[in-house]
Amino acid sequence: MNIRYFGLELGRQLRNARSLVFTFAIPILLLVVFGGTYGSGFDKVVHLPWIVVTTVQEGGYAAMMAALAQAFTIVNERSVGWNRQLRITPLSGTGYLVSKVSATLAVGLLAILVIFGVSILGMHAQLSVGAWVMAGLGLWLGTIPFSLIAIFIAQFAKPSFAQPLFMITFLGLAILGGLWIPLDIMPHWVTNFAQIVPSYWLNRVGQMGASLSGNIGIPTLILGAWTAALAALIAWRYRRDSARA
Amino acid sequence: MTNAPAIRLTGLTKKFGTLTAVNDVNLTIRPGEVVALLGPNGAGKSTTIDLLLGLARPTSGDAQLFGEDPRQAIVDGRVGAMLQGGALLPTTTVRESVALIHSLHKHPLSVDDAMARAGVTDLAKQKIASLSGGQMQRARFAVAVVSNPDLLILDEPTAAMDVSARHSFWESMREFTELGKTVVFATHYLDEADTFADRIVILSAGRIIADGTPSEVKSVVSGRTLSFDASSSSGSGIGIDQFARLVGVTHTERKGTRVALQTEDSDATLRALLDLYPAASDIEIVSRNMDDAFMALTQHSATTDTALEGASK
Numbered sequence: 001m002n003i004r005y006f007g008l009e010l011g012r013q014l015r016n017a018r019s020l021v022f023t024f025a026i027p028i029l030l031l032v033v034f035g036g037t038y039g040s041g042f043d044k045v046v047h048l049p050w051i052v053v054t055t056v057q058e059g060g061y062a063a064m065m066a067a068l069a070q071a072f073t074i075v076n077e078r079s080v081g082w083n084r085q086l087r088i089t090p091l092s093g094t095g096y097l098v099s100k101v102s103a104t105l106a107v108g109l110l111a112i113l114v115i116f117g118v119s120i121l122g123m124h125a126q127l128s129v130g131a132w133v134m135a136g137l138g139l140w141l142g143t144i145p146f147s148l149i150a151i152f153i154a155q156f157a158k159p160s161f162a163q164p165l166f167m168i169t170f171l172g173l174a175i176l177g178g179l180w181i182p183l184d185i186m187p188h189w190v191t192n193f194a195q196i197v198p199s200y201w202l203n204r205v206g207q208m209g210a211s212l213s214g215n216i217g218i219p220t221l222i223l224g225a226w227t228a229a230l231a232a233l234i235a236w237r238y239r240r241d242s243a244r245a
Numbered sequence: 246m247t248n249a250p251a252i253r254l255t256g257l258t259k260k261f262g263t264l265t266a267v268n269d270v271n272l273t274i275r276p277g278e279v280v281a282l283l284g285p286n287g288a289g290k291s292t293t294i295d296l297l298l299g300l301a302r303p304t305s306g307d308a309q310l311f312g313e314d315p316r317q318a319i320v321d322g323r324v325g326a327m328l329q330g331g332a333l334l335p336t337t338t339v340r341e342s343v344a345l346i347h348s349l350h351k352h353p354l355s356v357d358d359a360m361a362r363a364g365v366t367d368l369a370k371q372k373i374a375s376l377s378g379g380q381m382q383r384a385r386f387a388v389a390v391v392s393n394p395d396l397l398i399l400d401e402p403t404a405a406m407d408v409s410a411r412h413s414f415w416e417s418m419r420e421f422t423e424l425g426k427t428v429v430f431a432t433h434y435l436d437e438a439d440t441f442a443d444r445i446v447i448l449s450a451g452r453i454i455a456d457g458t459p460s461e462v463k464s465v466v467s468g469r470t471l472s473f474d475a476s477s478s479s480g481s482g483i484g485i486d487q488f489a490r491l492v493g494v495t496h497t498e499r500k501g502t503r504v505a506l507q508t509e510d511s512d513a514t515l516r517a518l519l520d521l522y523p524a525a526s527d528i529e530i531v532s533r534n535m536d537d538a539f540m541a542l543t544q545h546s547a548t549t550d551t552a553l554e555g556a557s558k
Binding site: 002004005008009012077080081082084085086087088089090091 | 298300319320321322324325326328330331332333334335337341344345346348349350351388392
């Protein structure tokens with residue numbers, strides 16, 4: 001593994017973070033609107049103030065979007081032929097994967113920090129430092145399968161096809177995971193289906209962190225399974241990918 | 246350094262569906278050789294390069310670099326390449342691009358050294374997107390040499406370059422080859438192959454049809470085509486067989502009213518033609534181009550053993 005390459009790669013991705021402004025705008029808006037309207041309430045199910053529940057929800061949303069949006073970066077890199085250039089270097093398939101995952105995790109972390117910051121400073125959300133850290137950590141680690149989804153989309157999609165594929169994936173994950181609207185108001189079958197969607201567990205793991213309670217075995221297992229399956233597919237694809245496109 | 250050849254291709258074949266892009270190619274290139282891979286578009290040059298770098302898997306046969314698997318040679322930093330369809334990131338600077346690749350290698354040149362060799366030191370802070378075609382190719386050359394490779398593979402390195410850019414590119418290349426490095430470059434410019442290579446390998450329809458020194462190859466390609474309008478020749482009783490017997494003529498062809506003579510000595514042929522047939526009009530003399538060369542070479546390989554065929558063995 002090459003630390004210096006990862007450093008350069010990370011710096012490059014963060015310098016492109018300007019494009020992320022749009023990524024952050026929507027969750028911040030939702031946070032301010034929902035938090036401002038219902039913020040004073042208390043969620044009896046997770047035993048947390050509503051504003052905290054909303055913050056975690058929007059933090060998860062922003063991190064997921066930031067991670068998924070990396071698909072475009074990768075598609076562009078692939079389409080100009082950068083991946084072909086990388087394939088004539090010692091960078092292995094695993095090394096490539098690690099470099100991309102760490103770049104998406106970096107922008108994901110940035111997203112979580114921005115949302116939490118807005119919530120604490122702007123919306124006066126109250127939670128112990130330990131609980132914020134656990135919520136943030138939970139969301140952040142939960143972002144890993146989404147960075148893999150981004151890479152997976154980028155590997156298969158042609159530039160023109162990446163946009164719709166991204167939208168479908170993103171909307172599906174946001175709605176089914178209950179990151180937009182509470183799942184309670186959805187039909188029963190949607191709620192059941194949500195149990196296998198990673199975004200549902202991303203939100204859950206964040207809420208568990210915020211309340212410092214709950215069994216993290218199940219989300220770990222499900223998010224871990226998504227991670228393992230996607231990583232295997234990506235590694236397989238990278239080895240076969242000699243696309244000149 | 247080992248004694249293993251820089252490149253050894255054995256029975257290399259690649260099929261895409263019904264198309265055979267590379268057809269049973271056997272080729273050994275020794276360390277220190279500068280080899281031009283010449284052929285028209287679609288001859289299989291780029292596919293051969295992908296196969297020898299391990300970027301594509303052969304349908305059958307085998308490619309080795311320095312006696313080992315291509316991937317191993319790449320991991321060891323022994324191979325640098327400028328590939329078709331392999332490009333740099335538009336939003337990075339030249340220096341960043343070189344530094345990114347530099348950071349992946351074990352025993353690289355310094356970033357500054359690589360840029361100096363490619364003549365892009367002045368462009369270090371420029372964004373890739375802002376480079377001209379020639380500058381872009383030089384930046385890619387800097388990326389290709391930064392690993393300090395023993396073998397350099399260049400797929401049409403001077404495409405998109407103007408004449409002076411092409412000249413300065415080959416200057417940089419000279420400095421590299423003088424260090425005793427092995428260079429293989431694909432091109433469809435015969436003059437480039439002739440000037441910079443010690444050895445020319447010609448591919449056509451996925452097969453090696455000629456392999457020899459530039460002078461051996463040129464002997465087949467040389468000569469000119471003399472053509473003229475012969476609409477009044479039958480009236481004056483001159484047959485095509487008489488044109489065929491003119492001095493220097495090797496091949497004769499009739500296309501409508503025009504007659505085309507392939508000749509080894511166009512001056513002598515023209516004088517003889519005007520003596521025989523003063524009414525010849527619209528006379529044209531053109532050098533034979535690469536297409537003619539391929540025609541000539543494919544015909545040669547189909548019929549008799551030539552010097553070139555011998556050289557390829």
